Amino acid sequence: MKSGSLVAGRYRLDRPIAAGGMGEVWRGFDLVLERPVAVKLQRRGLGSSLGGGDRFAREAKILAGLSGPGLPEVYDYGEHASRRWTERFIIMELIEGTPLSTLIQERGPLTPDETLRHLTAAADALAIAHARGVVHRDIKPSNLLIEPGGNLRIVDFGISLADGDARLTSADDIMGTTSYVSPEQISRNETSGAADLYALGAVAYECLTGRPPFTADHPREVLYKHLHEEPPPLPDHIPSDAAAVVARCLRKEPDERWPTAKDLAAACATARLQSTVDLPAPPTGSRRPVRAVIVAAAVLLPALITGVTMWHPWIPADGRPEADPVVFRSPGVPPEATAAAVSGIDEPTEPVPAVAAVTTPPSGAVVTSPLPTSSLQQPPQTFDVLPDVTGMDAAEAQAHLNDRGWPDVRIAPTLLFTGAQPEGCEIVSQDPEPGRTVGYDQPVEIAYWGLHDCP
Structure with a gap:
């Protein structure tokens, strides 16, 4: 597809804004209702493998059945059959926001009050989804968008699971992102609303410290830590009530976490109120004393x-x-x-x-x-957030990463993959993980399952 193309004779594609294993997302315009929209197009050829077509259609149905603050709206879904493939599309609300992962990357750890505010909003939105029997299964900072007014929106329900739906993955398949996946998903492939609460705890931990609770050189090591280790203690300046909320989210057993997302939201609101009363001092050297700021303001x-x-x-x-x-x-x-x-x-x-x-x-x-007489030259960009290329063909993934600015993309085989064994050269993992900010001079390794050769 190219800019200016029409989808269903109604939705004009203006420019691509995202691309990944399931498809690509365009900023578009609804010519009938005259409003901007987000157009998600299924990647061509995906519908014939790995249940991709069913998963794409199911994502539209799940999203259309959810409504409330913090959740995106679905406007339309359609399919267009051609001789070679069926082209599927989802028309959604266009959300103008900044991923929470970007805020953490740019600013470092957030304040306890900010963290609890975002956690409350995310839990409220998940409570709506869970009440409809929908588990997100991929809660992470890059799927939490912060709008200019401060509202939080949860996005990307592409691998969510609804009650009564047949699983589109094998019994051994782990769905989710390594740094935020719950222990029961790893060891027993059990998925419930408690898994989303665990992931929210991992997100809150990263908000407060600038890093996920478990890190390692290889994803397998991270999964092991989720199963057998406790996260490092939060910094001493974090209020005890806020730390207790995060710690309970990260308990290994699902029934030891908060009973529901609604309970978690209430606990966050209480902890936030308490943290504003306590007002713990920030770490030494992190900020100038308030008195100095007031004096400086009075002088200036x-x-x-x-x-x-x-x-x-x-x-x-x-x-x-x-x-x-x-x-x-x-x-x-x-x-x-x-x-x-x-x-x-x-x-x-x-x-x-x-x-x-x-x-x-x-x-x-x-x-x-506009400046009246002078100009400022922006330095060239040397890094960006790494896109997700899992599910793509190896050559296609390598070309996509090259086009996005990473010249050193290495294709390697791997046997460290559980679940239905993909055919051909489909990418099953990448290092660094998608969603991380990576310098263009850093090598990126993408791996396919098996010992055969891929171009």
Whole structure:
């Protein structure tokens, strides 16, 4: 597909914003209702293997059956049969937001209050899904989008499981992301709402520390730690109530966690209230004392007021302000920052105009305003969030990563894969994991199952 193409004679494809194993997501426009939409297209050929067509259709049905704060809306689903394949598409609400993974990458650990606020919102949204018998199975920071106003939205229900649905994977298949998968999914392939709560605990731990609770050089080692080890203690400055919420989410046995997502949301709200009362001191050297900030503000405020009254290049001579400044994404912010309701994958970075004054608000968006006489040159981008290429053919995955900026992509065989054994050269794992920020100069290894040769 290319820009300007029409899907179902109604949805115009404007530009790709994400690509991965299941398909690609475009920013589009509904010509009938005249509104922007997200268009998810199934990758061609996927419908004939690994139950891909059924999984794609099921994702649309699951999402369409869910409604409430924190969840994306599905507008339409359709199929178009040709001589060679059936092209499937999902039309969804276009969510403008920044992945939680990007906020952590750019800012480091979040405050306990921010963490509890996001955890509360995610738990509330999952409570709606769980009440409908839907388990997400892939809760992770890159699937939690923070909108400019601070609202959290859960995306990518592509591997979710609904009560009564036949499993589209074998009994030995582990669905989810290594750093956030629950022990019972690993050892017994059991999936319930408790697995999502475990994953939320891992996300909260990463929010508070800047890293997942378990890390290792190989995914197998991470899975072992989920099963047999306790996560390292949270830093001492984390309020005890907040630490207790996270610790209970990360208990090994499902019945020792919170009974429901609704219970977790209530516990988060209580812990958040308590943490604002306690107001623990931040780690030494992390911030300047409040008193110093107040003194500095008192000294600088008169000078700032004088400067603003003497020089105001953004206000024309007639005294009326110009149009609102344009919002752009900064280099390095992945495509989910402006994109679709589904995806753990990226879009190309849009350049910031050379003539711009750049400020970064808390949401992570970059707001630009025209400078009167000077220009600022943006440095070239040297890293980005690694897209998910599992499920792609090895050559296709290598070419996709090359096109996205990583020249050193190594294809290797592996036998460390459980579940239905893929045929051919389908990629089953990658290192570093998708969703991580990776320098373009860093090698990326993608692995297919088996000992045969792949190009």
